[in-house]
Amino acid sequence: MRQAATSRPLPAAELDERSGMLATVLATVDALVLAMDAEGRIQVFNGACERVSGYRFDEVRGRYAWDVVLRPADVEPVKGVFRRLSAGQRSTYENVWVAKDGTERLIAWSNAVQSDPDGRVRFVVATGIDVTELRQTERALAENERRYRDQLTQAAKLEAIGRLAGGVAHDFNNLLTVILGCAGALCHELPAGHPLREEAEEIAAAGGEAARLTRQLLEFARQRPVQPVPVVLNHTVEEMTGVLARLLGDELQLATALAPDLGRVVADPTSLRQVILNLVVNARDAMAGGAGTISIQTENAELGARDVPGVPAGRYALLSVRDTGCGMSAETRSHLFEPFFTTKPEGCGTGLGLATVFGAVKQAGGHVLVESAEGEGACFRIYLPLA
Ligand SMILES: Nc1ncnc2c1ncn2[C@@H]1O[C@H](COP(=O)(O)OP(=O)(O)O)[C@@H](O)[C@H]1O
Ligand SMILES: [Mg+2]
Incomplete structure (x- = not known):
């Protein structure tokens, strides 16, 4: 700027063209550009600021930036940043902008202070990018x-x-x-x-x-000694529905959703029956005293490298057993498959059910995952590689 002042003044037409172009750039650029005077009052509020906040420049011009778009909890920290800025440093930070309609966006800012030759702050230029999705990812x-x-x-x-x-x-x-x-x-x-x-x-x-x-x-x-043979999980489930229904009694229902085109896996049929039995018995115990439905589902699953944590890419038959019972804490989850781990009263649980499930699933080259939170039921998923 100072240099411009000492060089040859531009002809008026050229000046007009340049400032028109600057205005267009400011309006179209995807970055948020916000300029404030030394006190924090808004002087420039570009198109991206308008798009993110839902406010028009003429609605916010001259207002304190923190009165317009910040959450109350962020006001003091941002004022703090502003005070430090005024002392003449460049700084970066992130904060949430609350738009006119209440939607929130996370913005990453980089601020630069423009000062007089004698060091007094003239204005602050804040450039921001919307990093909401980036941070989520x-x-x-x-x-x-x-x-x-x-x-x-x-x-x-x-x-x-x-x-x-x-x-x-x-x-x-x-x-x-x-x-x-x-x-x-x-x-x-x-x-x-x-x-x-x-x-x-x-x-x-x-x-x-x-x-x-x-x-x-x-x-x-x-x-x-196990005897792996090609198996369609649907048949194993169907064979067992009678036994399972008897285990569940009158209060609990069994629902099955079996993919008609389910691929074969290679596994020991006895082990598979034990897996299903253990999962269903656990589901029943988790729903003890209440009514409800335990669902067994089978489907084909084609997984990419990182689709499911801990399960490598490949084609699988997926068997899920879901209940709406008591669920489990993170602590319980972390010991779930250990032999002799049980939360059941003495004489009721051996703690070997899931250890057996784990052993059988590993034997078949598969993976077992659990999703559960306290009071929110549980879903056990077993991925067995397709033959
Ligand atoms: N469907 C489920 N819902 C809630 N908790 C479960 C479920 N399945 C297993 N658990 C928890 O895991 C523990 C270990 O299960 P398991 O190895 O089958 O042994 P056991 O059933 O003999 O206790 C159970 O005691 C229970 O705390
Ligand atoms: Mg059990």
Whole structure:
């Protein structure tokens, strides 16, 4: 500007043309351009400002910028920025503009102070871009990234627990064979009515229960020989609807929505039945005491690399089991698939249901995901790669 003052004055026609062009640029540029005097009163409010805020320049001219478009909570911080600006620095910050119709946009600003030769602030030029969508996308990406990492950690942790549990269960099973054998022999030898007969029977019963738990644990640790064959999940679900309906009783309904064109997966049918059974029983327990519907759905899913956190790109059969029960806290969610994790009262839960589900799904090369919040039901999704 100062330089312009010392150079040759422009002819009037050229001046007109230049300022006309500047006005057009200001009106059409996508960036918000806002100029304020030293006190913060609006002097320039370009087309982008009008478009974002819904105010016309003549409505806001001369008003304090913070009285027009800011949320009350942002007024003091922005005044603070303004005071620091006046001290002569360039600065950047973000704030929300509330438009005339109440819509909110997040704007990233860069401010520059224009001062007199003697250093007094003349005006402040703020240039802003609307970063609402950009920041939303960034947040979604970060959240995706976080969930992806969680899934990986979870999988690694379960892998380790599975190996450990499998080893222990194996040794334990050998000991149980001895215990059960001896208890059986005792029951056989002790005549009916013998004072120790009852104790011997209790040993046999407890041993039997322990063996059942161990079998489940071995299942989880993927030690049971499985026989993967091509399966259409719909058939597995249909086979089970009778059993499931009986499990659910009168209050709870089972709804199925099965994709007619569902592709085949390769999996062990017994394991698949266990998966469905465990998920439905858990759904029932979560809805205990209330009426409602548990839905089982199947569909084909074609996933890109990052469509679903933790699930690689590919073609899958997706099995979902959804309930409208009590849901679960983030804390519960983080332990869900661990063997022996249960929130149910003693005697009601073994904590092996979902561990078994996890084992079976991994065995079939699949992935299991859960979506749930406290009081908002739960949805378990199982992705099995199509054959
Ligand atoms: N559909 C569900 N809704 C709410 N919580 C669930 C659901 N499924 C599982 N859970 C939680 O996960 C825990 C572990 O489930 P699971 O491994 O099947 O063991 P168990 O059913 O024996 O407790 C449950 O105790 C419960 O807290
Ligand atoms: Mg269970």
